[in-house]
Amino acid sequence: MGKAEKVTEKVARTPEKAESPETLDTPESSETPDPLESPVVPVPPVAPAAETPTAPPVEAAPPAEITPERAVLLSSPALDAVDRERLLAGTHHDPHSVLGAHPLPGGVAFRVLRPFARSVTIVSGELRAELHDDGDGFFSGALPLRGVPEYRLVIAYEEQVQEIEDAYRLLPALGDLDLHLIGEGRHEELWRALGSEPMTHQGVTGTRFAVWAPNARGVRVIGGFNFWDGTAYPMRSLGSTGVWELFVPGVGEGELYKFEITRPDGSKTQRADPMARRTEVPPNTSSIVTSSHHEWEDAEWLARRAEVPAHEGPMSIYELHLASWRPGLTYRQLAEQLPAYVRDLGFTHVELMPVAEHPFGGSWGYQVTGFYAPTARLGTPDDFKYLVDALHRAGIGVLMDWVPAHFPRDEWALAEFDGRPLYEHEDPLRAAHPDWGTLEFDFGRREVRNFLVANAVYWCEEFHIDGLRVDAVASMLYLDYSREPGQWTSNEHGGRENLDAVAFLQEMNATMYRRVPGVVTIAEESTAWDGVTRATHHTGPGGFGGLGFGLKWNMGWMHDSLGYVQHDPVHRKHHHHEMTFSMVYAYSENYVLPISHDEVVHGKRSLVSKMPGDWWQQRATERAYLAFMWSHPGKQLLFMGQEFAQGAEWSEAHGPDWWLLDPAYGAEADHRGVRDLVRDLNTVYLDTPALWQQDTVPAGFEWLVGDAAEDNVFAFVRYDAEGVPLLSISNFSPVVRHDYRIGVPESVPAWQEALNTDALRYGGTDIHNAAPLKPDPQPWHGRPASIRATLPPLATVWLRPA
Structure with missing residues (x-):
């Protein structure tokens, strides 16, 4: 028989007092005990986790003292064929029930699965016991202990010796509340329960791995720490939740890992962790154990x-x-x-x-x-x-x-x-x-x-x-x-x-x-x-x-408004409603107006390239369109590159054409002018509550000119919560409209330009209304008063109370 299979043939007398779970001490009896063969075998202590193939020699420890009065009949702890086969096949749902340390009648059985190991030794205080090699990477032994002690494993390989904690002596690192919430589908902090989590568990430092795989016949964790061989790292099923869990001592941040899953048909698949909080750089696909150390300052x-x-x-x-x-x-x-x-x-x-x-x-x-x-x-x-x-x-x-x-x-x-x-x-x-x-x-x-x-x-x-x-x-x-x-x-x-x-x-x-x-x-x-x-x-x-x-x-606004501006100005009168229809449903939802990446790829052309006409007309139309967009009810979104009128479609391979903004390219009146307009649009927007405070209520908007299809003109007023207005007028025709009469709210004594997209610094012709515009008492557009404004070509003008 092997060392760990030798047992005594005497049954011990039951002690009067329970002892602590450690090696049994020498009884007070003065009788000379009969010779006993002990399963405890003294071996030299081994240095933990040696960095070099060989460890320095050390003195042997004295054998643990066991007496016949405390010895009991021990059964063989070796695993049966069924459990061995299931563990080797990766289909064991409860490896902790057979591996690790478990009480036996009169002692404790230790079982370890470590393929390719030459020997495995139990170390607990002064106790050192080499386990029996049962073949196929299984090691076992029985010790006449009163309880399961804290212990470590010393594992000797061909060129390395490691001293580690035994993962299979530890309780699950997931609590009942976590499992209950997972089972109910109500765990709002699921990332704290599943995936990999470095932690200290039962005084042991390592990483808890947990994964939801209810159809799996078995799950093992694999990674760099076990050379991607999960044989020694089977996970346990935590009941009807479908969660598999394993706490692996000694594994910390930066370790690569995956889950090796045995499917219902017995085949295997290696999967990245669905809950991984860090991954390798693609095309590599492993998950990485991680913890956050960022200290927020926001x-x-x-x-x-x-x-x-x-x-x-x-x-x-x-x-x-x-x-x-x-x-x-x-x-x-x-x-x-x-x-x-x-x-x-x-x-x-x-x-x-x-x-x-x-x-x-x-x-x-x-x-x-x-x-x-x-x-x-x-x-x-x-x-x-x-x-x-x-x-x-x-x-x-x-x-x-x-x-x-x-x-x-x-x-x-x-x-x-x-x-x-x-x-x-x-x-x-x-x-x-x-x-x-x-x-x-x-x-x-x-x-x-x-x-x-x-x-x-x-x-x-x-x-x-x-x-x-x-x-x-x-x-x-x-x-x-x-x-x-x-x-x-x-x-x-x-x-x-x-x-x-x-x-x-x-x-x-x-x-x-x-x-x-x-x-x-x-x-x-x-x-x-x-x-x-x-x-x-x-x-x-x-x-x-x-x-x-x-x-x-607001996908409807995006589709309709882009459709309108892509028409030649002479044809826009036939599509006038495309710019006004959005106000029919503007308050049915809370909207964002998106000019997103989807509109500047796959042959749709960039925003400025959608516009008809020559280069000047294209830029002027984009500027007028952006100001119309910024003043329309709804928040606004603009994709990168469109803020400086990039002519090419976006490509994820090279990104925006930043060189267009280089002064050496002569971009001041072209691309840089459009970017300067976007900056000023945002500046006035933020300073003018009328442009955003009542985006979602009808009281924040009023048409002044909504039917001037022949003129390609749109005019409306926006109000803030206090009733302070801002007037937006867009002229989407390439001609100047002098003295264009617009009915206005009578409460405002004079209007002055807050923004004009035709300004010279934006690349425009610098046609503007220099003096404040004072309303005439002449009714217009259903208003008791009106102003006569100069509308630059392909431009939007914002007016505010002087």
Whole structure:
């Protein structure tokens, strides 16, 4: 028999008092004991985690003293064939029940699985016992101890000796409350429960790994710390939650890892952690153990941002793609340049195209595999926090594109994660996105909803993001989105609405506004769905509660207004209604007016290149259009490069054409002039509450000239909450209109120019109204008084009370 299998043939007398769980001491009896073979075998102590192939020799420790009075009959602790096979196959659901230390009648059994080890020794205080080699990497032994002691493992390999804690002597590092909330799909801080978390657990330093894989036959954690062989690191199933957990001592920040999952059919797959908070730089796909050490300095910003609701305050958004704004810059380098640039131009917010990790850069981040990890292309999660912090300290809010509608099919990521549809819908017709070759989330599964709702909270709480622009909402809301008859099935009421997606969006928004003061959610929703920005507890005409968003992209305004300005001025009179129709529904939702990245790619041309005419007319029309946009009800968003009239479409490969702003190029009257206009638009906008305070109520807007189709002229007045007006007049014809009569509010004794897009410094002809315009008593446009203004060609003029 092996050393650890030798047992005594005497049964010990039961002691009168319980002893502490350590090696049994010598009894007080003076009788000479019979010789006993002890399973405790003295071995030389071994240096922990040797850096070199051999450890220096040390003196042997004396054997632990065990007497026949305290000896008991011990059974063999070696594992049976079934458990051995399941552990080696990676299909054991409860490895902690057979590995580690476990009480036996009269002692404690120790079992260890360490493939390729030459020997394994138990070390506890003065006790050192070499376990028996049971083959296939299994080691076992039984010691006549009264209880399970604290112990360590000394593992000798061919060229290395390690002293480590035994992961299988520890209790689960997830609590009952965590498991209950996960099971209910209500864990709003899911990132704290699942994924990898460095911690000290039961006095041991290491990392807790946890993953949701309810269909798996077994899960093992693999990584650089075990040479990507998970045999010795099987995880335990934590019951009906479908969560698998393992605390691995000695593993810390920076370690690479994945989960090796045994599918229901017995095949294996290696998957990145769905909850990973840091990843390798693509195309590498491993997850990385991480902790945050960033110390925030934006407390003043966070305290202030909740003072005014987003739809009642000023919001001028600069949209950008971080990786290509200044190609090659890291998060920290961007923090040195981006805040200063955005602040100089007067934008109140930036909107970042998706930051979450994605394998293909050409997707611009809209096909996400790492929903909890900022892309590693630009730095670490703490580096991204540093950028957000810098923007906040500059007084700039940070919005981020969030993509909960779909995910790519990469075999190392979420698709059929544990061998069966898990994050995607089990019905293939519901799972496959017809446009993008991706998979749609199963919004009806509570764990999937929890994954996404917690993810929204995560970005705003952990990274201090001020708002999420939710991508592709329409594709979530409709079961027949981009599907032909026969490719979709109706909901339980016979309708086309995706009731699961509706419930998810309502839960996400309600949770966000409850947990994160001052946050705003913005929907990219391209249909006429009723109540996108209505509160979730208010039911609309369609019978649905509101979706609960704070703002919605006004895709109709964008489509119509761009359509109008792309026509030659001589034909614009036939499309006049395209510029006025938005006011028919302007107060049905809380709107953002978006000129986004989607409008300057894929052959749509850049904003200035959409405009007809020669180069001067193109720039003049863009300037007039931007001022019209800034004065129209709704917040405004402009994509990078359009602020200086870049002629080329955006490309993620090289970003904006910054060289156009170089004085050596002679850009003062061209591109720099448009950029100067954008700066002045934002300056006047912020200083004029009439342009933003009543964006969402009819009292904030009044048409003065809405039907002058032959003239290509539009004029309206905006009011702040105190009734102070600003008059916006746009002339989208290439001719000067002298003494153009416009009816005006009679309460204003005189009007003066606040902004004129035809100013010489913007590249215009400098036709303007130099003197204040005093109203005449002549009625016009239904008003008792009117002014006669000079309207520059292809220009917008703002007038305010003198």
